[in-house]
Amino acid sequence: MQATHEVFNQPAPLVDVNLFETNRALQAALAFNAPGLDTAGLRALGATVGSAEMQTHARLANVFTPQLKTHSRVGERIDQVEFHPSYHALMREAVGAGLHGHAFAPEETASGTAHLRRAAGFMLFTELEPSVLCPISMSYAVTPALQGNAAIYRDWAPQLTSRAYDPTLKVWRDKPGATMGMGMTEKQGGSDVRANTTRAEPAGSDGWGQRFSVTGHKWFFSAPMCDAFLILAQTASGLSCLFLPRVLPDGSVNAIRIQRLKDKLGNKANASSEVEFHGASAWLVGEEGRGVPQILAMGTMTRLDCALGTSGLMRQALSIALNHTTQRKAFGKVLIDQPLMKNVLADLALESEAATALALRLARAFDRQHDPHEQVMARLLTPVAKFWICKRGSHFAQEAMECLGGNGYVEEGGEGIMARIYREMPLNSIWEGAGNIMALDLLRAIRKADAAAALAHELAPAKGMHAALDHLAARLPLRVEEMATEMEARRLAQDVALAVQAALLAQTAPAEVFNAFCDSRLGGHWGYSFGSLSSGADVDTIISRAMPRA
Ligand SMILES: Cc1cc2nc3c(=O)[nH]c(=O)nc-3n(C[C@H](O)[C@H](O)[C@H](O)COP(=O)(O)OP(=O)(O)OC[C@H]3O[C@@H](n4cnc5c(N)ncnc54)[C@H](O)[C@@H]3O)c2cc1C
Numbered sequence: 001m002q003a004t005h006e007v008f009n010q011p012a013p014l015v016d017v018n019l020f021e022t023n024r025a026l027q028a029a030l031a032f033n034a035p036g037l038d039t040a041g042l043r044a045l046g047a048t049v050g051s052a053e054m055q056t057h058a059r060l061a062n063v064f065t066p067q068l069k070t071h072s073r074v075g076e077r078i079d080q081v082e083f084h085p086s087y088h089a090l091m092r093e094a095v096g097a098g099l100h101g102h103a104f105a106p107e108e109t110a111s112g113t114a115h116l117r118r119a120a121g122f123m124l125f126t127e128l129e130p131s132v133l134c135p136i137s138m139s140y141a142v143t144p145a146l147q148g149n150a151a152i153y154r155d156w157a158p159q160l161t162s163r164a165y166d167p168t169l170k171v172w173r174d175k176p177g178a179t180m181g182m183g184m185t186e187k188q189g190g191s192d193v194r195a196n197t198t199r200a201e202p203a204g205s206d207g208w209g210q211r212f213s214v215t216g217h218k219w220f221f222s223a224p225m226c227d228a229f230l231i232l233a234q235t236a237s238g239l240s241c242l243f244l245p246r247v248l249p250d251g252s253v254n255a256i257r258i259q260r261l262k263d264k265l266g267n268k269a270n271a272s273s274e275v276e277f278h279g280a281s282a283w284l285v286g287e288e289g290r291g292v293p294q295i296l297a298m299g300t301m302t303r304l305d306c307a308l309g310t311s312g313l314m315r316q317a318l319s320i321a322l323n324h325t326t327q328r329k330a331f332g333k334v335l336i337d338q339p340l341m342k343n344v345l346a347d348l349a350l351e352s353e354a355a356t357a358l359a360l361r362l363a364r365a366f367d368r369q370h371d372p373h374e375q376v377m378a379r380l381l382t383p384v385a386k387f388w389i390c391k392r393g394s395h396f397a398q399e400a401m402e403c404l405g406g407n408g409y410v411e412e413g414g415e416g417i418m419a420r421i422y423r424e425m426p427l428n429s430i431w432e433g434a435g436n437i438m439a440l441d442l443l444r445a446i447r448k449a450d451a452a453a454a455l456a457h458e459l460a461p462a463k464g465m466h467a468a469l470d471h472l473a474a475r476l477p478l479r480v481e482e483m484a485t486e487m488e489a490r491r492l493a494q495d496v497a498l499a500v501q502a503a504l505l506a507q508t509a510p511a512e513v514f515n516a517f518c519d520s521r522l523g524g525h526w527g528y529s530f531g532s533l534s535s536g537a538d539v540d541t542i543i544s545r546a547m548p549r550a
Pocket of ligand 1: 181182183184185188189190191192220221222223264267272427430431432433434435436437
């Protein structure tokens with residue numbers, strides 16, 4: 001067969017680059033939040049996650065998706081999920097990099113920067129593959145809630161904080177490492193978990209405290225092959241938080257039946273299941289009847305990860321768009337030299353840097369919980385960052401995908417990652433509290449915390465640097481103090497996010513980035529789509545800062 005044509009004008013994919021070294025926004029945010037931080041580990045991780053080998057694992061784990069095996073060949077119930085070896089390679093790398101519970105290891109907490117460093121690593125890993133980060137995130141987030149049962153935490157902490165990945169189904173004490181998940185959502189309600197019908201009957205007590213027999217179901221139960229879960233179930237005292245291991249201390253398998261796996265839009269490499277509990281054994285964590293606040297200690301940390309994850313996906317989408325447009329020619333120029341394409345790319349770069357700055361600022365707050373201001377910021381910025389960054393994600397992915405033209409829409413190797421990013425984006429916005437729930441949570445946060453004063457304090461360093469930010473910053477604490485109604489909650493969350501992002505950029509980014517962000521997002525020189533920065537924006541400087549190659 002003779003070729004009818006030559007293939008040309010096709011960009012080389014972005015592989016074998018160090019994703020940390022080329023991410024200036026990430027480096028600036030780290031330098032701001034923890035000056036002098038040792039970033040050697042992140043640099044090494046940046047090389048690993050940017051490598052062609054790991055990118056291949058990410059592709060394969062998404063093509064060869066998890067398979068549920070409910071029964072053995074001879075009819076015994078086994079409830080196992082089988083994964084492609086590439087999934088395990090990704091999990092091993094993420095656990096090895098300490099992205100799960102390692103931040104709670106004593107030597108890590110002593111450093112005072114464990115959550116921030118881990119947050120940066122989590123963002124970098126998202127650029128490789130976000131689905132495996134579901135069990136990784138839950139295994140990270142579980143510690144503050146699990147500490148509500150000191151005996152269980154003492155027994156499980158070594159496995160949850162170790163850097164060893166062991167996917168085998170065994171009693172925890174025989175494993176070098178363990179992972180954990182969570183089960184709250186039932187068919188009749190996910191946001192309103194008070195509607196949970198799963199029942200827990202007392203079944204004596206032992207070294208782990210009060211034991212219960214659990215009967216019921218969970219409608220979304222991600223990563224069901226984790227070693228244990230925190231779940232909500234109704235006891236005589238009301239909704240309670242329970243620890244549910246897959247293998248019981250005597251080595252027998254707990255009565256957790258996986259009904260089926262979800263057929264999801266994205267997040268393909270991760271198994272999300274529907275389960276039933278048939279008199280499964282579980283132990284009380286925290287106070288009986290106070291399950292919601294108890295499990296929300298876990299929810300708070302996973303919400304941080306939603307903001308981090310979406311920021312990582314934004315950075316990845318932007319990098320791919322920049323890589324493509326620097327190589328692809330149309331109408332006699334490379335795309336990146338076309339003025340309107342510059343506007344789109346620069347606008348995306350502003351959004352990506354602002355997301356990175358806000359997500360890492362929030363992570364810092366979890367390292368400094370001894371400081372009253374940081375306590376308020378953790379409470380205030382968790383719903384704000386989760387709401388705003390995740391809400392912007394899908395719009396961002398669509399625009400970055402469009403930079404690649406038709407190839408962006410195609411599900412195939414190389415730049416086909418863009419389609420995967422696009423399908424992944426809505427997830428962080430929905431799970432762990434959808435947009436409205438986050439905005440309503442902000443109202444609860446400002447009711448409890450001394451939020452107005454803390455916000456004013458947070459914005460103060462940027463005072464006098466941009467008229468539009470000054471205007472917003474002067475009014476925002478008052479709006480917080482007066483308390484918005486539910487109808488206004490999304491608008492308040494948006495405005496708090498934009499003000500904090502602007503104040504952070506004032507301290508971490510070049511003036512060109514800060515000014516264009518404020519002019520567009522706060523000053524009204526902007527449209528409803530990306531690519532509508534005013535002609536005064538220094539798009540060349542903004543783009544060159546975001547370039548994914550050295
Ligand atoms: C891929 C995936 C994995 C998941 N994994 C897990 C898991 O491992 N464990 C787990 O427990 N859950 C998991 N979930 C479930 C997820 O957390 C819930 O879907 C989510 O919390 C929303 O609950 P729901 O689906 O019941 O929707 P609903 O609660 O019915 O909410 C529907 C809509 O109504 C809005 N809404 C609700 N209340 C109000 C109100 N008062 N005012 C205004 N608007 C409101 C919500 O914002 C949302 O937009 C997963 C979901 C997905 C998609």
